[in-house]
Amino acid sequence: MADTPDRDAVLAALDRVTDPKSGQGLAQAGLARGLALGPGRAGFMLEVAREDAALYAPVREQAEAALRAVPGVERAQVVLTAEGAASTPARPKGARLSDAAADQGRPKAPVAAGRPDHVKAVVAVASGKGGVGKSTVAVNLACALSKLGLSVGLLDADVYGPSAPTMLGLKDPPQYADKKMVPLEAWGLKAMSIGLLVDPEQAMIWRGPMASQAITQMLNEVRWGSENAPLDVLIVDLPPGTGDVQLTLVQKTKLDGAVVVSTPQEVAVADARRAVTMFEKIGTPVLGLVENMAYFPDPLTGAPIPIFGRGGAKAEAERVKARFLGEVPIDMALREGADAGRPLVAAAPDCATAQVFLEIAGLVRDRLVTMKV
Ligand SMILES: Nc1ncnc2c1ncn2[C@@H]1O[C@H](COP(=O)(O)OP(=O)(O)OP(=O)(O)O)[C@@H](O)[C@H]1O
Ligand SMILES: [Mg+2]
Structure with missing residues (x-):
């Protein structure tokens, strides 16, 4: 079984990713709360305010890349959560998922879901x-x-x-x-x-x-x-x-x-x-x-x-x-x-x-x- 990655090494790697709001590293800025480490893996929730969701979408990717670069991390998962969200409006009754295409133009949180690419139903x-x-x-x-x-x-x-x-x-x-x-x-x-x-x-x-x-x-x-x-x-x-x-x-x-x-x-x-x-x-x-x-x-x-x-x-x-x-x-x-x-x-x-x-x-x-x- 793979070893559990070193916590300090993981936090240091996350500090090399800059929090766009405070200018600090992610860990220093208190954004790496709930860091979960296990054999071969690391992950955490990146919790941000609703209005900052778009700003942090690339940060999530950078954080995942930073985790993957830490020795011993084979799997990295950073989940971006935007609190206080006004949820995506429900599809009107009877609407088909093909209508999702029409939804694409509406403003939405960066990771709001539609139908995944190349999935018919x-x-x-x-x-x-x-x-x-x-x-x-x-x-x-x-x-x-x-x-x-x-x-x-x-x-x-x-x-x-x-x-x-x-x-x-x-x-x-x-x-x-x-x-x-x-x-x-x-x-x-x-x-x-x-x-x-x-x-x-x-x-x-x-x-x-x-x-x-x-x-x-x-x-x-x-x-x-x-x-x-x-x-x-x-x-x-x-x-x-x-x-x-x-x-x-x-x-x-x-x-x-x-x-x-x-x-x-x-x-x-x-x-x-x-x-x-x-x-x-x-x-x-x-x-x-x-x-x-x-x-x-x-x-x-x-x-x-x-x-x-x-x-x-x-x-x-x-x-x-x-x-x-x-x-x-x-x-x-x-x-x-x-x-x-x-x-x-x-x-x-x-x-x-x-x-x-x-x-x-x-x-x-x-x-x-x-x-x-
Ligand atoms: N028709 C069946 N005949 C015999 N055993 C069944 C049948 N359906 C389900 N089981 C067994 O009942 C148990 C519960 O089933 P399952 O895990 O699919 O339920 P679930 O609704 O997904 O549960 P959960 O709410 O925990 O997600 C499992 O042990 C499963 O193998
Ligand atoms: Mg189940």
Whole structure:
């Protein structure tokens, strides 16, 4: 394992970058707060006032370059956060992401997100409640879309509990090329996780704007696609819930659509309803609801045994006029695959559960085509 870089060497390197406001070095000026050092890596939050965001965008880049030049630093991450931000206005209801082009002319913070370059559609996988299998669905849906022939990326944006590194078996830090991060390749997907960049314990204490800024950077500073090989769809695994963090994220990332995951229990369904309402409020089309852990297949016949009750998400989909995308059974192979870094859909595409994901993927693809995103 790589050694942890020397703190004094890191601070000295940051002092060689000038704070444009005070004229001092960044560390001296107190701008390197929350410096996080780990094996082979260094990173911190560059917190500035909203009106100074543009001024500090190049400083962020210089600081990252300075960190990378310190012996022992293989990965450097500086997240620029502008506090007190007036957030980017939400897209009007019904607007498509192709309208993002029209947004380009509006004044905005330097790292405010639109659609990342060479990405045709961005789809969030969200849930009102944690632990309902959102990441499991995100990863397997991404693999299923890839099996349908699309070129697919997975962005694990769950700053508070990143799971893509485990679920996809990602280990290596991302490399940089031409100032952009190169996503990792796994199971036919391009993948990137906040867990590969930032210490999860550090992320736990982030406030909403910081988390949102970090995700904005992951969208825009990763080479998801190129002119010759654009990405058809980028699946974003959002943190669970419908609080301020999620709202800020979805407003800033201007999603083409959202897939909401629920389990059959009433409380999960009620939380899913809140997620649907959140997306409606900001004008992101809900592509549909997935009911996860919907039933337990009889070990002999495969017939569904509903152990949590059944159909809650389906009924909810009808109630909120969202499409019901499918029922994913409780399948130990799904969990084992996730724990072993081998997504079930990629490793055993013929099994019954993988087939459910392929059907869901077909519906998501059709929905995106109809929306002409
Ligand atoms: N259909 C399923 N069958 C069996 N196990 C499942 C299924 N769906 C999810 N799991 C397991 O349940 C646990 C929680 O799933 P997952 O991490 O995908 O949930 P999450 O909603 O992303 O959670 P969090 O809110 O922590 O991000 C994991 O151990 C996962 O392997
Ligand atoms: Mg998760």
